[in-house]
Amino acid sequence: MGLNVSPALATELAIANRILYDQQIVDGLGHVSLRHPDDPALFLLSCSRAPGLVRPEDIVCYRQDGSSLDPQAPRPYLERFIHAEIYRARPDVQAVVHSHSPSVIPFACVQKPLRPIFHMAGFLGEGSAHFEIREAGGDTDMLIGSSYLGEALARSLGSRSCVLMRGHGSTVVGTSLRQVVYRAVYAEANARLQMNAQALGEPVYLNPREAQLASDANDGQIDRSWNLWLQRLGALDFSPA
Amino acid sequence: MGLNVSPALATELAIANRILYDQQIVDGLGHVSLRHPDDPALFLLSCSRAPGLVRPEDIVCYRQDGSSLDPQAPRPYLERFIHAEIYRARPDVQAVVHSHSPSVIPFACVQKPLRPIFHMAGFLGEGSAHFEIREAGGDTDMLIGSSYLGEALARSLGSRSCVLMRGHGSTVVGTSLRQVVYRAVYAEANARLQMNAQALGEPVYLNPREAQLASDANDGQIDRSWNLWLQRLGALDFSPA
Amino acid sequence: MGLNVSPALATELAIANRILYDQQIVDGLGHVSLRHPDDPALFLLSCSRAPGLVRPEDIVCYRQDGSSLDPQAPRPYLERFIHAEIYRARPDVQAVVHSHSPSVIPFACVQKPLRPIFHMAGFLGEGSAHFEIREAGGDTDMLIGSSYLGEALARSLGSRSCVLMRGHGSTVVGTSLRQVVYRAVYAEANARLQMNAQALGEPVYLNPREAQLASDANDGQIDRSWNLWLQRLGALDFSPA
Amino acid sequence: MGLNVSPALATELAIANRILYDQQIVDGLGHVSLRHPDDPALFLLSCSRAPGLVRPEDIVCYRQDGSSLDPQAPRPYLERFIHAEIYRARPDVQAVVHSHSPSVIPFACVQKPLRPIFHMAGFLGEGSAHFEIREAGGDTDMLIGSSYLGEALARSLGSRSCVLMRGHGSTVVGTSLRQVVYRAVYAEANARLQMNAQALGEPVYLNPREAQLASDANDGQIDRSWNLWLQRLGALDFSPA
Numbered sequence A, B, C, D: 001m002g003l004n005v006s007p008a009l010a011t012e013l014a015i016a017n018r019i020l021y022d023q024q025i026v027d028g029l030g031h032v033s034l035r036h037p038d039d040p041a042l043f044l045l046s047c048s049r050a051p052g053l054v055r056p057e058d059i060v061c062y063r064q065d066g067s068s069l070d071p072q073a074p075r076p077y078l079e080r081f082i083h084a085e086i087y088r089a090r091p092d093v094q095a096v097v098h099s100h101s102p103s104v105i106p107f108a109c110v111q112k113p114l115r116p117i118f119h120m121a122g123f124l125g126e127g128s129a130h131f132e133i134r135e136a137g138g139d140t141d142m143l144i145g146s147s148y149l150g151e152a153l154a155r156s157l158g159s160r161s162c163v164l165m166r167g168h169g170s171t172v173v174g175t176s177l178r179q180v181v182y183r184a185v186y187a188e189a190n191a192r193l194q195m196n197a198q199a200l201g202e203p204v205y206l207n208p209r210e211a212q213l214a215s216d217a218n219d220g221q222i223d224r225s226w227n228l229w230l231q232r233l234g235a236l237d238f239s240p241a
Helices: A007-022 A080-089 A105-110 A119-124 A133-137 A147-157 A177-200 A208-219 A222-233 B007-022 B080-089 B105-110 B119-124 B133-137 B147-157 B177-200 B208-219 B222-232 C007-022 C080-089 C105-110 C119-124 C133-137 C147-157 C177-200 C208-219 C222-232 D007-022 D080-089 D105-110 D119-124 D133-137 D147-157 D177-200 D208-219 D222-233
Strands: A031-035 A042-046 A059-063 A095-099 A129-131 A162-165 A169-174 B031-035 B042-046 B059-063 B095-099 B129-131 B162-165 B169-174 C031-035 C042-046 C059-063 C095-099 C129-131 C162-165 C169-174 D031-035 D042-046 D059-063 D095-099 D129-131 D162-165 D169-174
Touching: A007 A031, A007 A042, A007 A059, A007 A177, A007 A222, A031 A080, A031 A177, A042 A080, A059 A080, A080 A095, A080 A147, A080 A169, A095 A177, A105 A162, A105 A169, A105 A177, A105 D177, A119 A177, A119 A208, A129 A147, A133 A147, A147 A162, A147 A169, A169 A177, A177 A222, A177 B105, A177 B177, A177 D177, B007 B031, B007 B042, B007 B059, B007 B177, B007 B222, B031 B080, B031 B177, B042 B080, B059 B080, B080 B095, B080 B147, B080 B169, B095 B177, B105 B162, B105 B169, B105 B177, B119 B177, B119 B208, B129 B147, B133 B147, B147 B162, B147 B169, B169 B177, B177 B222, B177 C105, B177 C177, C007 C031, C007 C042, C007 C059, C007 C177, C007 C222, C031 C080, C031 C177, C042 C080, C059 C080, C080 C095, C080 C147, C080 C169, C095 C177, C105 C162, C105 C169, C105 C177, C119 C177, C119 C208, C129 C147, C133 C147, C147 C162, C147 C169, C169 C177, C177 C222, C177 D105, C177 D177, D007 D031, D007 D042, D007 D059, D007 D177, D007 D222, D031 D080, D031 D177, D042 D080, D059 D080, D080 D095, D080 D147, D080 D169, D095 D177, D105 D162, D105 D169, D105 D177, D119 D177, D119 D208, D129 D147, D133 D147, D147 D162, D147 D169, D169 D177, D177 D222
Parallel strands: A129 A162, B129 B162, C129 C162, D129 D162
Antiparallel strands: A031 A042, A031 A095, A042 A059, A095 A169, A162 A169, B031 B042, B031 B095, B042 B059, B095 B169, B162 B169, C031 C042, C031 C095, C042 C059, C095 C169, C162 C169, D031 D042, D031 D095, D042 D059, D095 D169, D162 D169
């Protein structure tokens, strides 16, 4: 662990990485971060490593310009600016997941929003936001590799909990680490259900008030899922790479 | 185990929970209950815990008003009223599964019934019932969190074996624990097949008499599947959480 | 093992059962049989047990009327008549698999044949046959529970390698045990591909001559797959149930 | 290992085989090869064995006419001419994967190209090429079993990175072993996403410049995925068959 990272927090964040891999939200790519609890201008994120292999010692503390506090920190993710700029724009956000979870991408590519098809996805009540990188950057490598592009992504996200990124993936935000992991898992589940429902007929979505009430109710139940996901990981192998 | 719960029954119910998780009918949420064999006004259900983690000691005995016999019982599921009110309305029902099994939800959300596409799902002969929570409760958190909503759900179920819950999931009922687990597994299988068949053309469903005959025949074969599902679980870890 | 069953053959047939379960062609139900190498009027099939649990000692020798040679044999499968009547009608057939493999059933229910979409399924060159149990038996429990229904199924199969059974599943036949396991695996694979291709556009199928040539070529490669499937099973647990 | 094969290279190629099997790109069939680093007229490929079982000692060195350097080499793959003729036609190609990966085949059979739907598949920027074996060989067993057919396939591939083979599968090429494994994994992922997106609406694909930039950026990240895939394999069993 680098400067300014508590062991307990680094372990919790490493576990979040492992859960997201085990739940098939991330593969070799994707990342999850946490705003620093003591300094809202900092955030914690693994160095460049597959989420399924992240160990507590890989967690690095970054500033909002994407630089690491520890000048000796290992190679960072190219897209740490996703996290940096969302934390800057959204003081309510405490945790962020960026992934290429497979059922969400088709919605991003046909420019249709996710909508809450069941109560587990009440956090999608306003629908997902859409980000078209061409509007901000013209022809790019599709990656959020700069503060400039991160800022454009955060602007597209607005006040929502999920933004779809055309030709790329999605980003979800939450008010805690466990909540954002929950949201990443159920954004994917909702997308799969929505895809199947739309093929069968005209789905009835949760209305905004149902979505809000369901989201509030589910927030009290997140630990039940977290405990299961944690138990599935078995004995964690945090040995050096 | 709380008051009025025999160890053998608590173990069988814990195993049913583990099977439903292993068969991917439930994830962190969902539950299975059993009417008390000695007192039809009581039923057995786990306390609030992910089904994949339920142990015999988690089984609690509830009254039909949703209160637990044991005043020291741990936190209950919010939706125990699903079970309570179905046991009240349906004396023939001995066991109930509530789940968010993924292929069933799209049918619930487009308001199309499950119909028996193969003999394993003969219990769907009458088609699934439909429950729209808005009709009973207006805008809610979508959960069956009261006797009032449980009673409305039981009314929608009527005399059928399966009710789809819009924006939420489904509930199946049976005359024994092993039968209801079988039905939950094959309601999901039938939904997946029905979805795929409808995309290919116009399916021929079992007619009511075929469905009834197939259901009767399958009831004599349930242990063959149960034994397989049990064996898949391996050595069960019922150690304290 | 019962009368007239060699240990080596019983073990090979038990392994075929385990492979079909591991490859997700059968679940708790389904079965695979082998014509007796010394007496073409007999065939070998497990007693009533989930294929994933079958052990060599479960293999029973049956006559074509469905009776077992060993009067002490345990409970048989209700549908052993599928096997009996196909062996009677098709002297070229040495092995039979009956399953509810999930991608095939939708084709059976919309009455569309499987056609060979890739070389691995050249054995489907003539297309699959179709069996409608109502034509032979009116309203039934959908099961092939008698010589009469078995004979009707065998007639529908005709000279083909695969027959789809409406509201039920499918049956494939082959000239050896390994070949029929291969065909059961790739009938399912072909169905999944055909379903996806038909959703994308108008598939070009193998023509009859391509199918025959591919089938002949693949028959020389079956052991490559068999060896992999066998290795996946790991150390086999053939301990008493 | 046969003549002219270094142990380190044979091990890397055996690992590539195991990864492709673990990632579900190949099953019992399919193969991956590497141009010989010291002699561009030679290439390394396993003898005829399921990729999931390949060991370093199975790697054989072949000439471009499909003959093995070692006259004692075990039975070769029938389709080694895929590799031989692509190496002959494309001096830039250092590694080749041929597979029947399941989401790609439907595109091959309806004659629609893969197009890059997300940045991970930037290497598909020009779209996939299409190969119709009937044009070169009339009615065949669908296999590339000769230099003549291999040459026709290489001609269809042209300068692209992926060629779909009607009624058969696909072949991808790359400038390194790790890159071609990455491309095989993400060609399959792209196909699945493209299939789902086309069912939802009209996808926006990466334009040629986005695809090129994304491909260049991803090439610097391949080891992150490779390390994960390698770790998933656990302790490798390279014991004799």
